[in-house]
Amino acid sequence: MKLRMPQVVFLFLLGAAASLVGDHAHVVTGTTVYFETALTAVPFVWSSPIWFPTMVGVATVTLAEIRLHLPGVRTGVTARQGLAGVAAVVGIYVTTALVHTAPPVPGTVLVVAMSVITWCALGDKQSLVCGMLAAILGPVVEIVLVEVGVFAYHADSDGLFGVGPFLPPLYFAFGVVVALLGELCAETADGATRLG
Template sequence: MLFVVGAVASLVGDHSHVVTGTTVYFTDAVPFVWSSPVWFPVLVALATASLAELRLHLPRPRTDVTVRQGVAGVAAVLGIYVATALVHTAPAVPATVLIIAMAAITWCALGDGPSVICGALAAVIGPIVEIVLAQADVFAYHEASDGLFGVGPWLVPLYFAFGVVVALLAEIAVRRRSGVGRAA
């Protein structure tokens, strides 16, 4: 289920980037799903599943998390993702500070200590993958938002929020599967 959530959410965010000109793809070698090459939602879905699995191997998965919190988390990450599309031509510092603030609020409201690990890994690995792909001319970010080695500097906090929320979703999935906290 988390694989599907990651894929679908990625398509919404990436479509926002494409229609605003934040991102331009230079390939037609593969089929597209909506505005994204088919590999894009697959990569995000795999990252989602991998981070969720990591969270379950970290200490103290929470048992009091709710589906309502999960919905809020997905909405927060989608909102942050779409905000990056809307601010892509804004000056880098205020745009990045806005996304950092939104990511911090997401962590403070929905995260915990172990989710920081998932967020930090996503914040490092995600932008590195995008930098490599941008340098390989698979896609490009708008010139006003390519200040981090060819990608948006606000990707770091966006990916951080993504990792925090995936950790939360993993906890919810395990709780629901095991029946912990279910009403009789």
């Protein structure tokens, strides 16, 4: 493992906290609703069952670690870029809550455009790998959770096998930004890290 424990903790908590903001936006706008099941008979943090921010925190650490095992870890990324990336992903997540009743094509195109801008401004070729992994695996996990009755998406935003069609680009942006955060955690030539 290339990440050190303080970095793992930081990335886990950052991913978990950001997910709580986005999920809260989804719940209060009616984009998603949780049902009473064994998976939701757990403590909630804000509007989310405790396992939700835990899963996102683990995904954050995992994608950052994957990025560090890919070639060409950039050394010129800055904490300012990391902050911009986190703000972009949280903003995109909240946008999906605000457009959940919009016609699917314009709402999804908006999220795709925001995600592409995020990649163009902050990503690189290797971050595409992390972005694509997240864009595939994130929606698949949500589709399974919808299928087993844990939660549901609003009828106006469930056109992708029961989940929002905006999820792949949202998860893509998440993966791109987490790749950048992983690079911030990478060791420099003198053994110091840029983050953590």
